Amino acid sequence: MDAPPRLDVDRLLDDPQTRIIVCCGAGGVGKTTTAAALGVRAAERGRKVVVLTIDPARRLAQSMGIDSLDNTPREVKGVRGPDGGELHAMMLDMKRTFDEIVEGHSDPERAQAILANPFYQSLSAGFAGTQEYMAMEKLGQLRARDDWDLIVVDTPPSRSALDFLDAPGRLGSFLDGKFIRVLMAPAKVGGRAGMKFLNVGMSMMTGTLSKLMGASLLKDVQTFVAAMDTMFGGFRTRADATFRLLQAPGTAFLVVSAPEPDALREAAYFVERLAAERMPLAGLVLNRVHGSDAEQLSAERALAAAENLEEGGIVDQESGKAGLRDSTETDTETDTDTDTRTERETGADPVEAATDATDADADVDVDVITAGLLRLHAERMQVIAREQRTRDRFTSLHPEVAVAQVAALPGDVHDLAGLRAIGERLATGVPAGA
Secondary structure (H helix, E strand, O other): OOOOOOOOOOHHHHHHHHHHHEEOOOOOOOOHHHHHHHHHHHHHHOEEEEEOOOOOOOOHHHHHOOOOOOOOOOEEEEEOOOOOOEEEEOOOOHHHHHHHHHOOOOOHHHHHHHHHHHHHHHHHHHHHOOOHHHHHHHHHHHHHHHOOOOOEEEOOOOOOOHHHHHHHHHHHHHHOOOHHHHHHHHHHHHHHHHHHHHHHHHHHHHHHHHHHHHHHHHHHHHHHHHHHHHHHHHEEEEEEEEHHHHHHOOOEEEEEEEEHHHHHHHHHHHHHHHHOOOOOOEEEEEEEEEEOOOOOHHHHHHHHHHHHHHHHOOOOOOOOOOOOOOOHHHHHHHHHHHHHHHHHHHHOOOOHHHHHHHHHHHHHHHHHHHHHHHHHHHHHHHHHHHHHHHHHHHHHHHHOOOOEEEEEOOOOOHHHHHHHHHHHHHHHOOOOOO
């Protein structure tokens, strides 16, 4: 099978037209680390970068040497590049972002009423889709400020694929939907007609809703709706604007995966969904790929050699030697008796004899260690072959997708040096023996 095109990460990072990079993919495949590594590499190549993480894990802050990340971009010390390159990082605070929207689009008195409303507090803290919607809001805010020429977004870990794209629409539909409009109707109609509508139609509906939701909750919802009346259209408008921003040429999506069947199946779905939404896909980042400097030694040959060593086979047999190393016990005893008689007759030094025995034991230890290493190599080659088959299946479905392979590191990434190492592997591909 033809190899897929190689994703040129440095070219993507250096392109001044690239203003937003969105890292998406299933959970546990290294999106956060990839986003942070891209940010570090871009900054040290001269870009002014901010990394926005939506992953609730704190690995990004730890790896960048920041005590904590919050809703305000913070500069990462120790990262500098030519021409003023610098790096900032932040972690989305969902509720604080929602509060900022309320404060920025209403007068102080109305904002205070909304922020204190129990239904708003529940909505802003945990309503399905709120996190993803606020991520879109924060991305729009960062892009509008124009303080950075590159924004790297680490999307939330999610099994339901592109919730980052779906949830804002769902929340916008809720805030702009029929249920909300019905609750707003009495206030909008006003006067005697409004009271008549409220007394006849709304009394029946609110009676039913009170039974379903509880009178207190329904009152909170109606108060929230009345206070938010002037803001509902803005939610949908801003969500649509950010969605169009993600479709624009200056945005690049990177699908992050691992060379495992489940992760690459999810990656294939992401690729197909991005194409359906007309989102600009830059390529696939394949993390934790294994390699070997001794790929010419197959797993089968390595296992055969290990078995030969362990069973006393012919791999280290001296030329012309008639017997095998696994001779019978009788033969061994006979050889020992003969050696003893020879020592008595020739006056051989007992210390020298003990040294020879030690050397023989050392030979056995070397054989055991060598056999173990051969078996480890065989396991590595089997892993490489399995990963290759998995990649080939993905490539056969999406041969047009450029791929950057990142070699597996021996340990976790926990500092800037580790992020630089990931960035180097992103740019250069998997080195042999990784």
